[in-house]
Amino acid sequence: MQIFVTVSEEYDQSRIDVFLKENAGEDLSRSTVQKWIDSGFVSNASTQETISKNGHRVSKDERYSVQIVSKAASRLEPIPMDIPILYEEEEFMIIHKKPGIACHSGPGDDQPSLVNGLLHQFKSLSSVGGERRPGIVHRLDKPTEGVLVIAKSDRAHASLSKLFQDRLVDKTYYAWVLQAPVEAEGKIRLPIGRHPVDRIKMCVREDGRDAITNYKTEKIIQTQTGRKYSFLTVGIETGRTHQIRVHLQKLGCPVVGDSLYSRSAKDYAQFGLLLFAGRIVFPHPFVPGKQIDVSLDLPERFRIFEKKCVSY
16 A cells, blocks of 8 residues: 655655654654665655655655555454444444553553554454554543544555644544633644653643644633632644643643643542543545544543532
8 A cells, every 4th residue: 555745844854754753644653664664665756766764854845655565463462342433434433442541552551552452353453553553543642531533444544644634634622621721712832842851741842843722611610719620622733742731731721630731630530631532523535525523422520520629
């Protein structure tokens, strides 16, 4: 299977491995991209030149092709898991990802991931993301619950990734946050990069990647002790790691229960992270004019928190 990616102005003069990691799929690892390059699978679509160096610099408007070769069966262990299917077609599906489970395994995390459950429940998953990430088109953070798109074929994976790349996927999140934003609704546009000291965290930094989050305050509750909690609807125009959590913390309104970005997370441990990916809308990857629109009801723990928070 062959996919094509065009260099935007944002990635002009970037390394080819960095550019492809961010644009050839929603959840690719840099090591996977480097294996493609080492194997001779990446070329300039105009000149037909095979790219052999990870440090090759790309230029604006250049078009690159990647020849994806199907992998052998994954060595990951299939594990029975509760994975509710919200929408399913032959080549892709949308599932309900539960909180507390990572989409795929990562450094320092040896717990079963969503991938283990997918391998147990489904015979066919895309191989574009490599052996560790079969079917994973995009991610939700481990503590985040909500709708997630899974590719069952390489063709679907490539087409769905292109929709994400072109910002044609509309994702709606809901969150309970501490305090209340000064402006009832607005756009947060602040660059995000890896935290310079704590490497598992992200932060707002000048040399980070452009990140855009839109929010609207739906409800504010003031407690008996004068605390405030706000219920927000959130949309993202970019998909950076921990984007919503970092932006809301910077706004002075960290997500309730956020163990990475809120000092008071332990006070709300019974509720978990109160950030929820509630709806996803995107054009059908193969049927012109058809829209996929899938949503989930707000989890009961969100409603329980609303009832209880007035006593905090």
